[in-house]
Amino acid sequence: MASRRFASRARRPLHRELLVSPYPELGLVASDGPSDPLPELVVENGAVARLDGRAAADFDIIDRFVVAHGLDLGVAEEAMAIADEELAHMLVALDVSRPELVRLARGLTPAKLARVIGRLDAVELMLALKKLRARRAPSNQAHVTNLKESPALLAADAAEAARRGFAEIETTVGVARYAPLNALALLVGSQTGRPGVMTQCAVEERRNLELAIRGLVTYAETLSVYGTEPVFVDGDDTPWSKAFLGAAYASRGVKVRFTSGTGSEALMGYAQGQSMLYLEARCLAAVRAAGSQGVQNGSISCVALVLSLPGGTRAILGENVLAAWLDLEVASGNDAIASHSEIRKTAKLMGQFLPGTDFVTSGYSVMPRHDNTFGGGNFDADDIDEWLTIQRDWQVDAGIEPVAEDELLRVREQAARAIQAVFAELGLPSVTDAEVVAATTGYDSSEMPDRDRAADVEAADDLLARGVSGLDVALALDRRGFADEAEAVLSMQRQRVSADYLQTAAVIAADGVVHSAVNDPNEYSGPGTGYRLEGARWELLQALPNVVDPALLAGMEEAGEPIVVERGESARGDDPTEVVVAVGPAFADTIRATIADLPHQSVLAAICDGIRSEGAMPRLVRIRRVADVAFIAHDGARLSGSGIALGLQSKGTAVIHRADLEPLDNLELFGMSPLYTLESYRAMGRNAAGYARGKRVGPVPTELDNFARAKLIVTTTLLHARETQAVRGGAAAVELELAAPVASTVASTQA
Numbered sequence: 001m002a003s004r005r006f007a008s009r010a011r012r013p014l015h016r017e018l019l020v021s022p023y024p025e026l027g028l029v030a031s032d033g034p035s036d037p038l039p040e041l042v043v044e045n046g047a048v049a050r051l052d053g054r055a056a057a058d059f060d061i062i063d064r065f066v067v068a069h070g071l072d073l074g075v076a077e078e079a080m081a082i083a084d085e086e087l088a089h090m091l092v093a094l095d096v097s098r099p100e101l102v103r104l105a106r107g108l109t110p111a112k113l114a115r116v117i118g119r120l121d122a123v124e125l126m127l128a129l130k131k132l133r134a135r136r137a138p139s140n141q142a143h144v145t146n147l148k149e150s151p152a153l154l155a156a157d158a159a160e161a162a163r164r165g166f167a168e169i170e171t172t173v174g175v176a177r178y179a180p181l182n183a184l185a186l187l188v189g190s191q192t193g194r195p196g197v198m199t200q201c202a203v204e205e206r207r208n209l210e211l212a213i214r215g216l217v218t219y220a221e222t223l224s225v226y227g228t229e230p231v232f233v234d235g236d237d238t239p240w241s242k243a244f245l246g247a248a249y250a251s252r253g254v255k256v257r258f259t260s261g262t263g264s265e266a267l268m269g270y271a272q273g274q275s276m277l278y279l280e281a282r283c284l285a286a287v288r289a290a291g292s293q294g295v296q297n298g299s300i301s302c303v304a305l306v307l308s309l310p311g312g313t314r315a316i317l318g319e320n321v322l323a324a325w326l327d328l329e330v331a332s333g334n335d336a337i338a339s340h341s342e343i344r345k346t347a348k349l350m351g352q353f354l355p356g357t358d359f360v361t362s363g364y365s366v367m368p369r370h371d372n373t374f375g376g377g378n379f380d381a382d383d384i385d386e387w388l389t390i391q392r393d394w395q396v397d398a399g400i401e402p403v404a405e406d407e408l409l410r411v412r413e414q415a416a417r418a419i420q421a422v423f424a425e426l427g428l429p430s431v432t433d434a435e436v437v438a439a440t441t442g443y444d445s446s447e448m449p450d451r452d453r454a455a456d457v458e459a460a461d462d463l464l465a466r467g468v469s470g471l472d473v474a475l476a477l478d479r480r481g482f483a484d485e486a487e488a489v490l491s492m493q494r495q496r497v498s499a500d501y502l503q504t505a506a507v508i509a510a511d512g513v514v515h516s517a518v519n520d521p522n523e524y525s526g527p528g529t530g531y532r533l534e535g536a537r538w539e540l541l542q543a544l545p546n547v548v549d550p551a552l553l554a555g556m557e558e559a560g561e562p563i564v565v566e567r568g569e570s571a572r573g574d575d576p577t578e579v580v581v582a583v584g585p586a587f588a589d590t591i592r593a594t595i596a597d598l599p600h601q602s603v604l605a606a607i608c609d610g611i612r613s614e615g616a617m618p619r620l621v622r623i624r625r626v627a628d629v630a631f632i633a634h635d636g637a638r639l640s641g642s643g644i645a646l647g648l649q650s651k652g653t654a655v656i657h658r659a660d661l662e663p664l665d666n667l668e669l670f671g672m673s674p675l676y677t678l679e680s681y682r683a684m685g686r687n688a689a690g691y692a693r694g695k696r697v698g699p700v701p702t703e704l705d706n707f708a709r710a711k712l713i714v715t716t717t718l719l720h721a722r723e724t725q726a727v728r729g730g731a732a733a734v735e736l737e738l739a740a741p742v743a744s745t746v747a748s749t750q751a
Helices: 003-010 059-070 073-080 084-092 100-105 110-117 122-132 152-162 176-193 205-213 228-236 239-251 275-288 298-305 312-325 343-353 381-394 407-427 433-441 453-465 470-479 483-498 536-543 600-613 631-640 678-692 710-725
Strands: 041-044 047-051 141-142 168-172 198-202 221-224 255-258 295-297 328-332 362-365 564-569 578-583 617-623 645-647 656-659 667-671 734-738
Touching: 047 059, 047 205, 059 228, 059 239, 059 275, 084 100, 084 110, 084 122, 084 381, 100 122, 110 275, 110 312, 122 343, 152 168, 152 176, 152 407, 152 433, 168 176, 176 198, 176 205, 176 407, 176 453, 176 470, 176 483, 198 205, 198 221, 205 221, 205 239, 221 239, 221 536, 239 255, 239 275, 255 600, 275 312, 298 312, 298 710, 312 328, 312 343, 343 381, 381 536, 407 433, 407 470, 470 483, 564 617, 578 600, 578 631, 578 678, 600 617, 600 631, 600 645, 600 678, 600 734, 631 656, 656 678, 667 678
Parallel strands: 141 168, 141 362, 168 198, 221 255, 255 295, 295 328, 578 617, 578 645
Antiparallel strands: 041 047, 564 734, 617 734, 645 656, 656 667
């Protein structure tokens, strides 16, 4: 017998996702993990001798950084002596002020901070967040991107976002070389919509800083920090290098937030068996120690992983509260898709929506979700009316304003005309009248006329080479008759010189006045007992019929016939037509197919076919020292006779790299591995060969499935955990060859 009601519910969007029981060994536990250390601080002769279960001799880089720069030993003895429950009560007690709580937080260790946050239930966390928010009024940040990197559409969407009240607007790029043009479109469009809106372009940090120094962007939030040393090392960073980079931004008058979020360590395979909330407490302690004015946190791109676990939503809210307690500006996530379920997405949002944060979302997708190259928006252009209605229903300001259709059409057209004028004045590829019309009234980038993308990326390179700055943009607008827009862009250059917006939680009003925690602080003062979901009742509610034990998903692949054979250590090639195909440590070994179930043997054959078709020679290499696809590809490029390599993780993520680029820069990144067919990999091979042969190469067309992360992030994490388990630190790369020949045509086996 079977229940038709159960069958009906099984077809609901929620059941596209995977819910799992805790698996602490892989870091799949939201908070209060069994391996989380007890709070501890021992000071001897004015120096920290022990911190959270570790002696000074055993401190990792995060411990050392926090001890050196993030702990106020003058208040530590007092703060650490306060019981967890008493500190938790103080967070929600209306007679304890925010400044007093911030003072005490400076003396608390990461383990103490996490344990105290763990004592609050969801409603108490919201009350604490309402009290601890830095700036008086909440605000919001927008995402503005599109698949075609259309400058007219970027400018029009930025103008609409600004007119709707977003205080910050963020873009990114599908192809790294577009960054100057996208930043330019955002600057012009935002200031057309409302003067004073701050903008950023999320790209590799060196490029982001260059754009900021030139005045083409105003802020940055791409400085990622992590809660375990191996993840920092894997990212080729330390807390000190991040602090230095943050200082580099601030010294040039550029607002900067760091980025962290629960789940990143588990996703990257190095959670060290500790809970997500505890590791986030370490991140935030490092952020405050680095002197950042704020943080983008709330799980961000790992949100679906955290939500697969019991208490995940509560842990995300907890990390937002923790950031506010440490006196940081909080851009509180709600940007990446959290769930297929509209109910569940909205329920997650309410933890930040109702109490308010400095930025309720760290990126509301003001265009349709499928155009969002950040990986999809939790809420997008089609949800704006619902957002506005919920603000009305609750009598809550969550940072978005209603605007009449005719006014939005006016401002969108003005922004598209303004960027058309700037492109013409600066000698960039023309923005046509047809693009202006489509950007004004269209729904998404599919309605935009195609542009010569190769010409655009060449123009972007030239823009940087010419040293074009924000001042040049203002002059270009003024010469073409856009006086108001020119004055607004010039005003943003003045703001950067005055640097008033380097205050915590700063936003700029249309009149140019900065509002921040300094001159417009949150002074909420409005308790502490009641029902908590605990014990047997909590255990019962965790045990849903569709919960899967992740240990069952983490088993090794069944051994089969060898796919590749290792032929000794690799050396630098000398053939200028050579393209290295560099694979990860588990590729074609303990993992034998991509996340899209494409056999690794067929993937390699398709890539090699593509390389040969463009007159280059493939060479297979296994990188054993690292599991990060950027470093796999970069290591391969350094071995390649042409300096070009195509790097592959076992799950199918790929990067085309060149030896003279920085490891985290690249020629092309292919992150949507669930969507790739064998023809996709053949096209990657063709492009890699084209770069090696010095040909003019257009990027492989971008494909997106913005629900892939929510649907597959648990599987991705488990696959990557296996990849990281195969890493052999310091091991040299080895030569590979296919164990058996594969027919050159693979079309019949395409996914």
